[in-house]
Structure formats: C-alpha cells, structure tokens
Amino acid sequence: MTRDQIFEFFRRLAEANPSPETELEFGNVYQLLVAVTLSAQATDVGVNKATRKLFQIVKTPQDMLDLGEEGLKEHIKTIGLFNSKARNVMAMAEILVREHGGEVPADRDLLTALPGVGRKTANVVLNCAFGAETFAVDTHIFRVGNRTGLAKGKTPLAVEKQLERKVPGPFRVGAHHWLILHGRYVCKARTPECWHCGVVDLCGYKAKVLEKGAMPAGAKKAVAVKKESKA
Template sequence: MKKDDIFEFYRRLAEDNPEPETELNFGNTYQLLVAVTCSAQSTDVGVNKATKALFEKVKTPEQMVALGLDGLKEHIKTIGLYNNKAKNVIALSEALIRDHGGEVPNDREALVALPGVGRKTANVVMNCAFGEETFAVDTHIFRVGNRTGLAPGKTVLAVEKKLEKQTPKPFRVGAHHWLILHGRYICKARTPECWRCPVEDLCRFKKKTPDPKAAKASA
C-alpha cells in the first residue's frame, strides 16, 4: 500500500472511532496485564465474564498470590487453557512482587521476562497502560495487514515491524486498536464484510465480498 493510501486508511478508521480502546475490562495496569495474559486463544467477552468477579476481589499482585492457584482457577475455569494461565498469573504476580515492588514495569524486556508474558502481551500493556507506540499483532491484525496490503509479512514479527515502520505519527498509539477492531468486526477471517468497509477502495484484497442483501434483491 502506498504512503498516501496508508495515511488515508488510518484517517478513515480514526474518523469512525476517534478514541479506540481495548475491549478487555480492567481497573488498573496490573488487572490489564492479567486480562491480556488470560486472553490468549480466548475472546475478550469470555475473559471479561471470567474476570468480573475476580477483579472485584483482586487488584494487586499481593492479593492474587493470597487468593492462590486454586482460587484463581475457580474464577477463570470458563476460559480455555485456564490451568496454564492460572499458573502463569500466580507466577508473574510473584515475580512482580519480588522484582518490581508489586508494580507493572513499562519496559518490554522486563514484561517479556515475566512468566506467561510474550511480546504481544507486553505490547498491549505498554500501549494501553502507558500510551507507548507499540503494535500488538494478533491473528486479526496479521490478517488485516496481509489481506489489505497495509503491512504484509509472513510472520507476526514481520507484520509488527512493517506497521512500526509505516504507520504515520498521528495514528501510532491508536493503530493496533483500529486494526484489531477492523479485523474483528469487518475484515473477518472467513467472510470479510467488504460492502460496509470504510477503506474498501484502498484495500488490495482482490476477491471483494459483495453485499448479500444486494445479491438477494437482484436475484
């Protein structure tokens, strides 16, 4: 995608949603870290349901460690892979207490060093909690980047690096939110809803999906 088209792509997404935010619910940076850690291979809706009662009780790493592994499992047992996620959350909470005074660090290397925290999770936390210009590439953003031609790449890291290089300054903080929401609700995996896409004319995807209502009307 050309430089001018990239700017216009983001401008339109920003016009539709001037202040994009994560759809995960949280009350502080620590809860955000827990929620993102729990969200791998799970929906934000499912994570929010599981963490609602949990976050009413637990607001700090110390309270999480006091709750314990079994107590945490009971709260998040509706989430996929909850056993491993619970172990990681307890372990990262202990690490925060031990190494960071109970505070979540604003540093990618320090975040990735925490149990269960990968680059994507670190990027989400840095962006949502600290306003850093990071690009957390999940399956939605990977698809949008490649399908539209905005940031093609064979790996998640390649797409992240392309976004980092090509995203214009006014849109860098909100970029990953716009792209994930676009992929989640319009540029869907199986059937992209091209007929209602605000950037359809800029997109390099050749097999545009027609409006099913228009197809029915002409039949």
C-alpha cells in the same frame, strides 16, 4: 499501499472511532496485564465474564497471591487453558512482588521476562497502560495487514516491523486498536464484509465481497474444486 493511501486508511478509521480502546475490562495496569495474559486463545468477551468478579477482589499482585492458585482457577475455569494460565499468573504475581515492588514495569524486556507474557501481551500493556507506540499483532492484525496490503509479512513479528515503519505519526498509538476492531467486525476471516467497509477502495484484496451474502472468490474456487474432485 502507498504512503498517502496508508494515511487515508487510518484517517478514516480514526474519524469513525476517534478514541479506540481495548475491549478487555480492567481497573488498573496489573489487572490489564492479567486480562491480556488470560486472553491468549480466548475471546475478550469470555475473559471479561471471568474477570468481573475476580477483579473485585484482586487489584494487586499481592491480592493474587493471597487468593491462591486454586482460588484463581475457580474464577477462570471457563477460559481455555485455565490450568496453565493460572500457574503463569501466580508465578507472575510472585515475581512482580519480589522484584518490582508490586508494580508492572513499563519495559518490554522486563514484561516478556514474566511467565506467560510474550511480545504481543507486552505490546498491549505498553500501549494501553503507558501510551507507547507499540503494535500488538494478533490474528486479526496479521490478517488485515496481509489482506489489505497495509503490512505484509509471513510472521506476526514481520507484520509488526512493517507497521512500525509505515504507520504515520498521528495514528501510531491507536493503530493496533483500529486494526483489531476492523478485523474483528468488518474484515473477518471467513467472509470479509467489504460491502460496508469504509476503506474498501484503499484495500489491495482482490477477492472483495461487495454484496452481503456473497462468497469470496477464493472460497468459490475451493468449492468448485471440491465438486470436481467428487465428480
């Protein structure tokens, strides 16, 4: 994409959704950190179902320590990898109380030093809680960045660096939300719904699916090859 195309890309996404937000539910910065940590390899919907009751009683790291690991597991047992996530969340709470006065630090290095917190989680917290211009590259953003030509890269970090360099000033805080939502509901993994995409004319994806119910060109080719191999 050219610089002008990138500006127009985000301008349209912003016009359609002026105030994008994470779909994770939380009441404060600590709850956001916990929710994002739990969301690894899980859906936001699944995390929200598990944390609604949890967050009624856990509002601070000390509350989490008072609940205890087994108590936490009872709340999050429907989430994948809940045992290891529970251990990380408890260890995180202990460090936050001991080293940060129970507060979540607004610093990427300090966040990624916490158990279970990687760069993506830190970027989400910095963006959603502190308004930082960070780009949390998950599977949706990685796919949209590469598929559209907006930000190509072989790794999430490479895509993040491209976004840092290319996203125009007015859209930097909301960019990762727009891209996640676009990937989740329009530019889907198996069949991108190009027929109702508001930025389809700016997209560099060659195998566009312009009719509902159609199959991407790449998928058609794969089916044809499979049929030939069986024959």
